Structure formats: structure tokens, C-alpha cells
Amino acid sequence: MRPEVALKIKEEVEKQWNAGFLAVANYPQWVANIVPVPKKDGKVQMCVDYRDLNRASPKDNFPLLHIDVLVDNTAQHAFFSFMDGFSGYNQIMMLPEDQEKTTFITLWGTFCYKAMVTLFHDMMHKEIEVYVEDMIAKSKTLEQHIEDLQKLFMRLRKYKLRLNPTKCTFGVKTDKLLGFVVNEDGIEVDLDKVKAIREMPVPKLESEVRDSLDESTSYLDSSLS
Numbered sequence: 001m002r003p004e005v006a007l008k009i010k011e012e013v014e015k016q017w018n019a020g021f022l023a024v025a026n027y028p029q030w031v032a033n034i035v036p037v038p039k040k041d042g043k044v045q046m047c048v049d050y051r052d053l054n055r056a057s058p059k060d061n062f063p064l065l066h067i068d069v070l071v072d073n074t075a076q077h078a079f080f081s082f083m084d085g086f087s088g089y090n091q092i093m094m095l096p097e098d099q100e101k102t103t104f105i106t107l108w109g110t111f112c113y114k115a116m117v118t119l120f121h122d123m124m125h126k127e128i129e130v131y132v133e134d135m136i137a138k139s140k141t142l143e144q145h146i147e148d149l150q151k152l153f154m155r156l157r158k159y160k161l162r163l164n165p166t167k168c169t170f171g172v173k174t175d176k177l178l179g180f181v182v183n184e185d186g187i188e189v190d191l192d193k194v195k196a197i198r199e200m201p202v203p204k205l206e207s208e209v210r211d212s213l214d215e216s217t218s219y220l221d222s223s224l225s
Helices: 003-018 051-056 067-074 096-102 142-158 191-198 206-224
Strands: 022-024 032-038 044-048 079-084 104-106 109-113 128-131 134-139 169-172 174-177 180-183 186-189
Touching: 003 022, 003 032, 003 044, 003 104, 032 104, 067 128, 067 174, 067 180, 079 142, 079 174, 096 109, 134 142, 142 169, 169 174, 186 191
Parallel strands: none
Antiparallel strands: 022 109, 032 044, 079 134, 079 169, 104 109, 128 134, 174 180, 180 186
16 A cells, blocks of 8 residues: 555545444454545545455345436435435444444554444335435426425434535536436536546557556447337
């Protein structure tokens, strides 16, 4: 792990520790590794590789949607609100006996989570869509959109969950979602993504050619599907 990435991971661990989301894990039976994921704003999303834990866990009735399906479900609505959960992974407290299963190892110690992600299972694929810690409310009319947001805000208030106000947009008619532009007419290609493909450096090695073709083909296939 590069030093600058490690420093950002340390900052995130300290932030979650100070917020009361983490505890020190002593002699855990489950241990997972950190996976740093860069974000657009230059920050790093601290993820944990829980594949082994997932294989040993019961299947979720609401698995993570494929991006294409989520975008299709969101498009062709007249009004949208895009919301980001503040530390969205960690706002519902976890049973003590399950905390040790979430243990992850860092350069500064071994920690486990005391809190877990929330699921709006009765609202998903209806009033809202959820992808990781992002929530999208979508409605056919402005009146319905206000009602949907009121229902969502009541749920957030009931469970004392918070949104990140710097990453929320309410009542818009079009916006970007997971690499696409969604609006009442449907789905459009994000021109910034097209620009990024056009400005990609010319590959010189065979491996670079394969990577370039894979990235371009993947985006074009999803755009045309």
C-alpha cells in the first residue's frame, strides 16, 4: 500500500474510531483485509474484503443490484433526489456476538465494527433505490416526490440515521448516476465518460491494449443495452 494511501486509511480509521463505530478486536477468529478505493474528490473509501465472511453467511433477500438494473429502475421518472449516507455503513448498532466477525487488520491494530449498514427493504425498488451507501428517490410527479421524501426522512429520523448534506441533491429532473445520466426520457451517455475514453493515452503494450479495450467495451455495452 502506497504511503499516501496508508495515511488516508489511517485518517478514516481514526474518524470511525472517534465516532464510536469501531472496537479493538483481541484474538479474533475472523480477520479480513482493507481494500482502499479512491474517490472522485481525492479521498479514499475504506472498504473491507469480506468475501470469506459472505460465503459463510446466509444469503441476503436484497442483494446488491447490478448497476444496469439499478439505472434502468431509476430512469424514466420526472423527479430525482440523490442522497449520500453519512458514514452510511455504520449507523445501526450490531449485536456484540457478531462484532468480532467483522474484524479487519491494519498497520495500526486490529479492529471490528460495532455498527452495521441499514436496509430500507420495504422501500427499495419502489420509492427509492439503494447502492452501497447512496440512496436515490425517484417519482413520477412533484407531489409524489415530496411524499416519498417525507416517508424517507421519517425513516431516517426514526432510526437516527444521517445524510451527508454536502453530497445530497433534491428535486432535480436529471443527474448522473453510476456513470450514466438519468432523466424522464430514459438513460443517456455521460459525456464526461466519453471524454475520458477519448483522452486515454495510446496503449503501447499488449496488456495495455487489452485493458483499454475491456474498459471501453464494458462502458459501451452497458450504454447500448
